[in-house]
Amino acid sequence: MPAVQETIDQVRLIDVDQYKYGFETEVEMEKAPKGLSEDVIRFISGKKGEPEWMLQWRLDAYKRWLTMKEPNWARVSYDKIDYNDIYYYAAPKKNPAPKSLDEVDPEILKTYEKLGIPLREQEILAGVEPTNRVAVDAVFDSVSVATTFKAELAKAGVIFMPISEAIREYPDLVRQYLGSVVPVTDNFFATLNSAVFTDGSFVYIPPGVRCPMELSTYFRINEKNTGQFERTLIIADKGSYVSYLEGCTAPKRDENQLHAAVVELIALDDAEIKYSTVQNWYPGDAEGRGGIYNFVTKRGDCRGRNSVITWTQVETGSAITWKYPSCILRGDNSRGEFYSIAVSNGKQQVDSGTKMIHLGKNTTSRIISKGIAAGKSENTYRGLVSAHRKATGARNFTNCDSLLIGNQCGAHTVPYIESKNASAVFEHEATTSKISEDQMFYCQQRGLSEEEATALIVNGFVKDVLQQLPMEFAVEAQKLISISLEGSVG
Amino acid sequence: MLEIKNLVVQIEDKRILNGLNLTVNKGEVAAIMGPNGSGKSTLSYVIAGKEDYEILDGEILLDGQNLLEMEPDQRASAGVFLAFQYPLEIPGVASMTFLKAALNAQRKARGEEELTTPDFIKRVNAAAQQLEIPKDMLKRALNVGFSGGEKKRMEILQMALLQPSFCILDETDSGLDIDALRIVSEGVNALRSPDRAFLVITHYQRLLNHIVPDTVHVMHAGRIVKSGGKELALELEANGYADYRETEAA
Amino acid sequence: MADVTLMKTPAETALAQAFESAKTTLPGTGESRAQAFEQFNSRGLPHRRVEEFKYTDLRTLLREVAPFAGAPSADQARSALEGAKALKGVEALQVPFVNGHFVRDAVDFHGLPENVEIVPMAEALANGHDWLAHLSPVPWANDNPVYQLNTSFMADGVMIRIAGPVATPLHLRFVTAASSAVATATRVLVVVEEDASVTLLETHESTDGANHQPNDVVELIAGDRTNVQHVRVNAEGDKALALSTLAAKIGGDAIFNSINVVAGAATSRHQVFAVLNGENTNLRVNGATMLKGSQHGDSTLVVEHGAPHCESRELFKTVIDNEATGVFQGKIIVPHHAQKTDGRMMSAALLLEEGGSMNNKPELEIFADDVQCAHGATCGQLDEDLLFYLMARGLPKKDAESLLVQAFLGEALEFVENETAREALVETVESWLKARA
Ligand SMILES: Nc1ncnc2c1ncn2[C@@H]1O[C@H](COP(=O)(O)OP(=O)(O)OP(=O)(O)O)[C@@H](O)[C@H]1O
Numbered sequence A: 001m002p003a004v005q006e007t008i009d010q011v012r013l014i015d016v017d018q019y020k021y022g023f024e025t026e027v028e029m030e031k032a033p034k035g036l037s038e039d040v041i042r043f044i045s046g047k048k049g050e051p052e053w054m055l056q057w058r059l060d061a062y063k064r065w066l067t068m069k070e071p072n073w074a075r076v077s078y079d080k081i082d083y084n085d086i087y088y089y090a091a092p093k094k095n096p097a098p099k100s101l102d103e104v105d106p107e108i109l110k111t112y113e114k115l116g117i118p119l120r121e122q123e124i125l126a127g128v129e130p131t132n133r134v135a136v137d138a139v140f141d142s143v144s145v146a147t148t149f150k151a152e153l154a155k156a157g158v159i160f161m162p163i164s165e166a167i168r169e170y171p172d173l174v175r176q177y178l179g180s181v182v183p184v185t186d187n188f189f190a191t192l193n194s195a196v197f198t199d200g201s202f203v204y205i206p207p208g209v210r211c212p213m214e215l216s217t218y219f220r221i222n223e224k225n226t227g228q229f230e231r232t233l234i235i236a237d238k239g240s241y242v243s244y245l246e247g248c249t250a251p252k253r254d255e256n257q258l259h260a261a262v263v264e265l266i267a268l269d270d271a272e273i274k275y276s277t278v279q280n281w282y283p284g285d286a287e288g289r290g291g292i293y294n295f296v297t298k299r300g301d302c303r304g305r306n307s308v309i310t311w312t313q314v315e316t317g318s319a320i321t322w323k324y325p326s327c328i329l330r331g332d333n334s335r336g337e338f339y340s341i342a343v344s345n346g347k348q349q350v351d352s353g354t355k356m357i358h359l360g361k362n363t364t365s366r367i368i369s370k371g372i373a374a375g376k377s378e379n380t381y382r383g384l385v386s387a388h389r390k391a392t393g394a395r396n397f398t399n400c401d402s403l404l405i406g407n408q409c410g411a412h413t414v415p416y417i418e419s420k421n422a423s424a425v426f427e428h429e430a431t432t433s434k435i436s437e438d439q440m441f442y443c444q445q446r447g448l449s450e451e452e453a454t455a456l457i458v459n460g461f462v463k464d465v466l467q468q469l470p471m472e473f474a475v476e477a478q479k480l481i482s483i484s485l486e487g488s489v490g
Numbered sequence B: 001m002l003e004i005k006n007l008v009v010q011i012e013d014k015r016i017l018n019g020l021n022l023t024v025n026k027g028e029v030a031a032i033m034g035p036n037g038s039g040k041s042t043l044s045y046v047i048a049g050k051e052d053y054e055i056l057d058g059e060i061l062l063d064g065q066n067l068l069e070m071e072p073d074q075r076a077s078a079g080v081f082l083a084f085q086y087p088l089e090i091p092g093v094a095s096m097t098f099l100k101a102a103l104n105a106q107r108k109a110r111g112e113e114e115l116t117t118p119d120f121i122k123r124v125n126a127a128a129q130q131l132e133i134p135k136d137m138l139k140r141a142l143n144v145g146f147s148g149g150e151k152k153r154m155e156i157l158q159m160a161l162l163q164p165s166f167c168i169l170d171e172t173d174s175g176l177d178i179d180a181l182r183i184v185s186e187g188v189n190a191l192r193s194p195d196r197a198f199l200v201i202t203h204y205q206r207l208l209n210h211i212v213p214d215t216v217h218v219m220h221a222g223r224i225v226k227s228g229g230k231e232l233a234l235e236l237e238a239n240g241y242a243d244y245r246e247t248e249a250a
Numbered sequence C: 001m002a003d004v005t006l007m008k009t010p011a012e013t014a015l016a017q018a019f020e021s022a023k024t025t026l027p028g029t030g031e032s033r034a035q036a037f038e039q040f041n042s043r044g045l046p047h048r049r050v051e052e053f054k055y056t057d058l059r060t061l062l063r064e065v066a067p068f069a070g071a072p073s074a075d076q077a078r079s080a081l082e083g084a085k086a087l088k089g090v091e092a093l094q095v096p097f098v099n100g101h102f103v104r105d106a107v108d109f110h111g112l113p114e115n116v117e118i119v120p121m122a123e124a125l126a127n128g129h130d131w132l133a134h135l136s137p138v139p140w141a142n143d144n145p146v147y148q149l150n151t152s153f154m155a156d157g158v159m160i161r162i163a164g165p166v167a168t169p170l171h172l173r174f175v176t177a178a179s180s181a182v183a184t185a186t187r188v189l190v191v192v193e194e195d196a197s198v199t200l201l202e203t204h205e206s207t208d209g210a211n212h213q214p215n216d217v218v219e220l221i222a223g224d225r226t227n228v229q230h231v232r233v234n235a236e237g238d239k240a241l242a243l244s245t246l247a248a249k250i251g252g253d254a255i256f257n258s259i260n261v262v263a264g265a266a267t268s269r270h271q272v273f274a275v276l277n278g279e280n281t282n283l284r285v286n287g288a289t290m291l292k293g294s295q296h297g298d299s300t301l302v303v304e305h306g307a308p309h310c311e312s313r314e315l316f317k318t319v320i321d322n323e324a325t326g327v328f329q330g331k332i333i334v335p336h337h338a339q340k341t342d343g344r345m346m347s348a349a350l351l352l353e354e355g356g357s358m359n360n361k362p363e364l365e366i367f368a369d370d371v372q373c374a375h376g377a378t379c380g381q382l383d384e385d386l387l388f389y390l391m392a393r394g395l396p397k398k399d400a401e402s403l404l405v406q407a408f409l410g411e412a413l414e415f416v417e418n419e420t421a422r423e424a425l426v427e428t429v430e431s432w433l434k435a436r437a
């Protein structure tokens, strides 16, 4: 089919010039000395004004990390990371802990403006329906530079602040939950993060409270040679509800930058957390130069009865994605959901999926994963569904579909399905295919161009997942997918 | 309007069209009848520009433009519409979304303004009402889970909306119940105009009772073997294709 | 951690010693043996951190290595074969092995059916027979530790050449008959030449009560336009640890249809490595596994679509009673050039009682864009609505269950072309269910 050939040719030519967020911001930064050592960790902890227990926690993690090996089971390959060639802390020199927006470096404010992230509450309020308001925590390299709507949220009893602040202001809460879902020793990258995490968001929703607005964190890596190691901790107390969004971008650079985050979610009885991510880190250029290495540990603990955790992710960025947002279904009747779209192009490598660990009775989970591979990329779904002896009545439904665009990419499916309970019912289905030529012809017969037809069909392919995203995010995600497949998609 | 000269087409080394000649004039409704496998759908696909077919000889002109050099979407924008014998399902894409995308793509290709959403909805609703298509069907993914007859009606809805100048209906009557046949025929008749031509592929006279053709062509073994007026269809209904088969054998 | 060298287990040490003492007496020059053993030994017995053995940890399962069995006396062989029951009713040319040694007295070499040639493996190894060059048709199987162990210790077996259509099925009958535990390593090579066709029956039996350790490899090279029907039955004794491998390389326009029915052994692992080497080939690999008590049954499968336009279907059914554990690992690989591949793999498991486990790992590894590939996996109980329906019609619960289990396994058995063999398999299922009731 010559038309498809054309698409493939175009996809091949894709240049990441399509990456709109590749600009750099000129701000003077203060950095920790390059490399990793106890001193650097003390430096970070000191900068954050942390209590002694926190420093100790970090140092323990660091000691542990030194004995660990980088995991190699994922289907990704990359040059060895030199962990001593990275800055673990970089913060704007001018007032790293601004009290209000007026104190924030205007260059940084401009950055967020350019990224389309509203930081001024007044501006957000003007012209926007109050129900659509989103509170934003903006993390710039290693520090949070602004958090909006804090006061209003506080009125509802919701705590939403940079985690570094929470460690100082709510040490008991943080201490109780930090590391309780992703233990310090969980894996190489999580342990590294535990030692050096710099900032991230902390959310606590008190019992019975429905968070009055969407919360979001916007991560930006700006500085060269820096890693970003953020840590997010969200606790939904009994009967509460929160929807949280995460977005990320980085400048275009020839070098690879490391992003190793940890996100922990805790849902107590009858609580619900929706966590949505639109991951758009710089993917590297067509030759595979540069781009973010994204090694992320995200895990939710449905600790209470009837609790619900939903992960929704749209992954279009990063040179390497290594990410398995998971749910531990501990509480009886709890539910875990995972909806994912992973688009890879150029030389991107994606190894992503989820784990649904059924421990409690009548726990249910649902996995919908859509992988789209184009260019010379590799796109792997890796997932685990397991039912333990006591997980009577557990249910899982998994559907993972892959679409290949072009003949130089790979799509792989590696599910692990383990049941130790006879009453558990697991269903898994997976398909790999390409866009059907007949569908293409049908669309073209109605006048759609090759690109338009591809876009339409791809959108149909990912629709089940897009529907899970909050409205504004869904539109953005749809655009992102189109841009990522630019050349094959109009 | 449409002129096909000595068209020779094969697929996977199998000759399907064998020097086919056919002319359809502006305003004309031409019917094609012929036994199963004689190449009717192939002809419609080749006119619309489906890949897979090897055109060994001949040409297809639409108002003097050489269709064979155009991509399927360009042909669509030039006015060719094919109501498929087997309409495709497109999961996840709402019929509405699809209709709008198609309509605006064609308008854009012709250098016309895109329609605003309210305008578009007005048009769709009008067409849907005429074809008695319930609105909630338009919200569902295109053709997914539609019954055979619903799919056919959706094809005619698209035709009504896109206002093409050359319409090919490939067995649009199959799968339609008696009422639907009437509704669809009325939809087609409403589109008949001096500027528009139709190529109606069918096996049955009953459709031609509703959509009365100006000319009837008999296709056999990849060729038009006989042409005539609407009475030819009645003759076929009575005698079948036996005569043509014998001709072939001789 | 994976890279840390672990201390050798007693079993690993025993294997090394066994190899040292056996290598001079085993037939053949020993080069490939030594190489295979060295490869095996460098990594040792595979354990759960080795991805392919994640669910069947041989380091834990194989504690004590049984001595390798010597050749049986004529009397021993005769009485062992008299006691063998698997697929007995199916008319076939018998090619028997007792304790890993080919029983040549049982074969009338002069009266072989047309198009069949048989060469004893021990002899072939000793004389450096030409056909030995055909061994290991699937190169990447060489990397598998179970296969390496077979190559290291193989004492006997046969090489069979099928030169044209063969009407009578060939029955490879493996029997281990010894009151105390023995290990065996048998190797069979079947070369099916272009346009030839054959039905291969393969049955494995051993005495109950002894921890026998058979490790059998059957290799198949099927040329273009061949049709090979393969029925394998694992009816090993209740204490056996049975390892087996089928390595197949199939040419173009060919048909290969294989089923493995498992009811025996304490622990079993059957590995299938298949490469489709020519276009328009049709592959079917099925499995029907019945496990009870504390049995552990592993079906591992890798199918590589090495050529475009091939179709593969894999259907594995596992029924798990009591505290048994089932494993299915299946992988379909479609390289860049294998366009128009149509691959479908399904694993379905039924857990009949509390306490059982099933581990499913169906994988797709796809590099070609114009393909249709799918896999599915289900795991659960018998459909309660159906059970209720049957019971409402008056069937006792166990009978209703049996009926449903039969239907469930039946789906995998229905592709067996040889009618008598299929009926015998259905009977196997029935008697398994009867023993349960
Ligand atoms: N992709 C293909 N590969 C091989 N043969 C094909 C292909 N498509 C069509 N054919 C063959 O071409 C011939 C003509 O098919 P076509 O669908 O055009 O017939 P038709 O006249 O529309 O028949 P019907 O009345 O049954 O709709 C048939 O013999 C058909 O089998």
Ligand SMILES: [Mg+2]
Residues within 6 Å of the ligand: B040, B041, B042, B085, B170, B171
């Ligand atoms: Mg037709």
